[in-house]
Amino acid sequence: MPDQKTVLVVDDEPRYLGLVQINLETDGYNVITAMDGQQAVEAVAHNKPDIVLLDVMMPVMDGFTACERIREFSSVPIIILTAKGEERDRVRGLDAGADDYIVKPFSAQELLARVRAVLRRAERGHIEDFHEPVFRHKDLEIDLARALVTVGGKEVSLTATEYRLLQTMASNLGHVLSSEELLTSVWGPEYKDDKEILWVCLSRLRQKIEADPKNPIHIVTRQGIGYLMPPAEEAA
Template sequence: MAAKKTILVVDDEPRYVRLIEVNLMSEGYTIVTAANGQLAVEAAAAHQPDLVLLDVMMPVMDGFTACERMREFSNVPIIMVTAKGEERDRVRGLDAGADDYIIKPFSAQELLARVRAVLRRAERQTTEAFHEPVFRHHELEIDLARAQVTVAGKEVSLTATEYRVLQTLAGAVGRVLTPEELLTGVWGAEYREDKEILWVCLSRLRQKIEPDPKNPIHILTRQGIGYLMPPAEGG
């Protein structure tokens, strides 16, 4: 039997915490809760959850800041749970390191679907697209057995989603992948129109792996078509 997944639920509104807790526990998840961003950071370090559901507007420390703090020591998948539906707030959350977002009010079905999708992405670090245990592209290396990425010999810390995007592009070297292909392959079919989440993820990924993010060599954009990792001679 697979081990139970632990989910950290962070919200300063008890009714939302209880709603989320009841629905997740009914699916067999173990729940840890925190009422503000500071407590969330401490709980993430102490419990090492498999997923964090993180509210934005909270006392002491908001969700954006808490997300950034967690990313300093953890690649745990994070879903921002927020009443803020404006594009700038969604982008800010993704840019802080969140993997996904869900907007209040939401149904139990939507919540559970998002949780399952994000956990699937975190688990799907497979080598099936490759013939070699280590993929190399210039000074970028992907160790598929360890799901470890290095650039010029230095390990790069990626979230599960960032790793999946990089792995997908590396598995199709020389071929342009449309946004819809990447979104469907990494996030799932229900995300195929959510280009915003892809743009932010690619931006963060380039900041981490490119020698010069403004002039990328690993992940190129083909305007109006999609993205590709070009062949690297000897790489």
Template sequence: MSGSRILVVDDEADITELISLYMEREGYLVRATDNGEDAVALAASFRPDLIILDIQLKHMDGFDVCKQVRSVSDVPILFVSCKNDDTDIIHGLTVGGDDYMTKPFSPSQLVARVKAHLRRQTVNDRRRAADEVLRFDRLVIDLPGRTVHVGGKEVFLSTKEFELLVRLAKSPNRAFALDDLYTIVWGHDSMGDTRTLMVHVSNLRKKIEPDPANPTYIVTVRGVGYKFSIKEGSPHV
């Protein structure tokens, strides 16, 4: 986590200098400001991995800074304040803060808190990254890129074909009733019937199955509908 970017926001110069010193000793890249407006701007331009945020600031208090940052980012926000009233602590966490420390505090304890939040954020980022790509043997589904590869070659799906495949692949081996699957992908207000769904399944099989007549991924569940089938132990993320 060395090299992580830390934004320190505090209107007390001595505290800002102390926090920055300890963060830099850990190998973090630090930017600091003493007012709320600059804090919001730096959150966007500096793109910190964690924000250490005081409540009492110039131009805009820490609560408002937190709300503005949280509207566009899930970066960990650690409040530090001389206010130790439960109301302030609860409010800080309610508007989007991840943690709260009251002044005076031990710099080493602050470092430990920062490390814990960065470690947790790293784990969460890895989980999100894993969730964005679904892998099933020869079949790879890239969710943010909205691409599908079979045997290393990209296949082109329509919007509904892609949504249908993702819905099935995210719940492997779960049987979906025709009506339920149609409603999930097309919505309650869509006009049509399950024949539309069956046509899309047929098209999908032609594009992703080695043998569309004998599908191994999208299989029919008699009397129910369809499921995305994977064998136990098959590689998938």
């Protein structure tokens, strides 16, 4: 099929690798596999998958390092696979540039739902909510036609989720958005209570677009209320 999506599945456990591959292929995806982080980096570079499912605990190169390496040259959506209860792994994976996480063991339905949700976010990132082709806020520019972000004239590389978060804030210029509103808009209604994933993504986004991430001017926090992109004339 012409619009068939390719999924790279990376896991050193053959049992998980096989089960995930079967479930994805049954749902119509093309699947390629790798068994360590180094293979994952090479597969992304050579095969250009549409999404990556990346286990964190692997030999040769772990998933965290692989995620960081991939982010050096690609914004492909990445879902990390973590062990149950390992909150530190989830945060570390999101910090490394992952778009989402799924906790082992997981059902086929949960896996497929997460993959669909992340792919939808990546595609929605190119849907525009603005009347002008270029959105400007102080030294920040968003070229909607090319989904290109620059700060001070220099291009900034964002993941699909980071771009969608920035776009959502920009399209609500001057309006405070609650955590629940952002999570529902960017990640989907099933994520409305997952504030951790928002905090990590927002922190990562600020590191990329703010001159001083601790004193942001593009996306500011309204304590106890939500987040705001203030009108440019109000931005400090």
